[in-house]
Amino acid sequence: MSEVVNVIPQTSQPSARHFNRLFLTTLVFIAVLLTVAEIVSQFQTRRESERVMVIRMASAQRHQSQRLVSQVLQLTRPSELPNFARTLTEIKKLFAQFQTNQLHIEQGTVPGYPVLLQNSDSIKIRYQSLKPYYAGFRDSMQQLILQADRATDPGKFISEADLTALLANEKPFLEKMDEVVQQYTRETLANVEDTRLIGFVIYLFILLALVFAGWFILRPAVNKFEGIIGQLVEAETRTATTNRKLLSLNRALKETRQQLFDATRQQYQQQMDEQKLRTSYLVAGQEEERKRLSRELHDGIGQMLTAIKLQVESFEKSLSGETKGTKNLTVLKNLISQTIQETRNVSNNLMPTVLSDFGLVPAVKMLADTHDKDSTIDIIFHTNLSNTRLDKSVEIGVYRIAQEAVSNALRHADPHQITIDLFEKDNYLHLIVNDDGKGFRIHRSRKEDSKRPSQGIHNMNERAALINGKFKISSAPDKGTKVQVSIPFKLAHQEYEYTQVDAG
Incomplete structure (x- = not known):
């Protein structure tokens, strides 16, 4: 039984608590890395989405400036005189939107959205180079709109100087705006590359953490578990062997107990048989004694009583003349007959x-x-x-x-x-x-x-x-x-x- 007690000996391998600490530390490290990656990804995604919205507004400014020029040129055409007021209204609305959008993109905001983009120095420099052309384009548009509002005859609305200034500022404005959009695009691509690089670095760290966990945690743990499983298998084998020995001992004990029981029962039966035999001998002795008593009663006392009866009968015949003597002899003869009969009964009962x-x-x-x-x-x-x-x-x-x-x-x-x-x-x-x-x-x-x-x-x-x-x-x-x-x-x-x- 002592072989089964200590089936898992103490070893110098790390304990389960040590493995747990390493495993939890690795999981926390991986979780932190994943959290950082997620935060960076969300931040970069949000930043790039804001940058894309600003780029869209900058691209829209180029388109709106071209539309404004086109609308102003329509006012100078004779064929558009019937629609002069409507065209002028559209120009005013489009110009107001143009100014508002230009102000927002310079500040890095988008109307109606919680966007606040911090423009880089390169963007700010390009906005500074854009401002003179934007100011000239804006002033020309304001003068043209003011003249159109004051014109009493739409057919005589002619402002060649303002129109020339407008056209002169449009082209550099578009070029400078293209430079702004391209700079935004370059910065966006650079940020995407940085995000990809950060993700790759985080991936490497996670991969290293997994390799560390596999090499320093899982491998020793698996080795230890294999050793424990081997010890358990060995303990099971020892237990099975011990169980077989116990079963064999149990069967031997049962057989011994049965033999002891059989021996005890046989001894008891032998004692009972001996007691019965002694009793049988005793009863047989009693029966033999009864035979002897019966024989002595019959052969001894019975014969003697019969002889006495015969003598009394003979004596009775000799006293045939005496009445009193005869009467007494009759009583004596009856008494002797009863005694003989009782002796016969006793003898018959005995055997x-x-x-x-x-x-x-x-x-x-x-x-x-x-x-x-x-x-x-x-x-x-x-x-x-x-x-x-x-x-x-x-x-x-x-x-x-x-x-x-x-x-x-x-x-x-x-x-x-x-x-x-x-x-x-x-x-x-x-x-x-x-x-x-x-x-x-x-x-x-x-x-x-x-x-x-x-x-x-x-x-x-x-x-x-x-x-x-x-x-x-x-x-x-x-x-x-x-x-x-x-x-x-x-x-x-x-x-x-x-x-x-x-x-x-």
């Missing part, structure tokens, strides 16, 4: 000979018939088995459970009828003892169960467990009691060696 001689079915049938003779309670026995012999332990266990269930019902339940069912179904031997007695409440907890003795139920449960059977009891007050045992069905293949006991 019925029919069980060892004929098997489980006749033994249970005899159990039902015997109680049916000696009691007013009806005991009914049903079975679907033939006289098939079973395993010795199974026959004894099932018979003892049936005997205990019937005995408990007779002693505690006060029933009217007891039903014993013994049948085979689904490879299981089933014993069901059902009575219609008063029943009882089955306690589910040990605390409640300790309040009522249940040794008989405990014995039946233990006997069922010894023969691998399932024991179940169900009861309720005034609902009767039902005892059910299910044992895996297995035929016996060996001979049985029971002691032959005859209860009479």
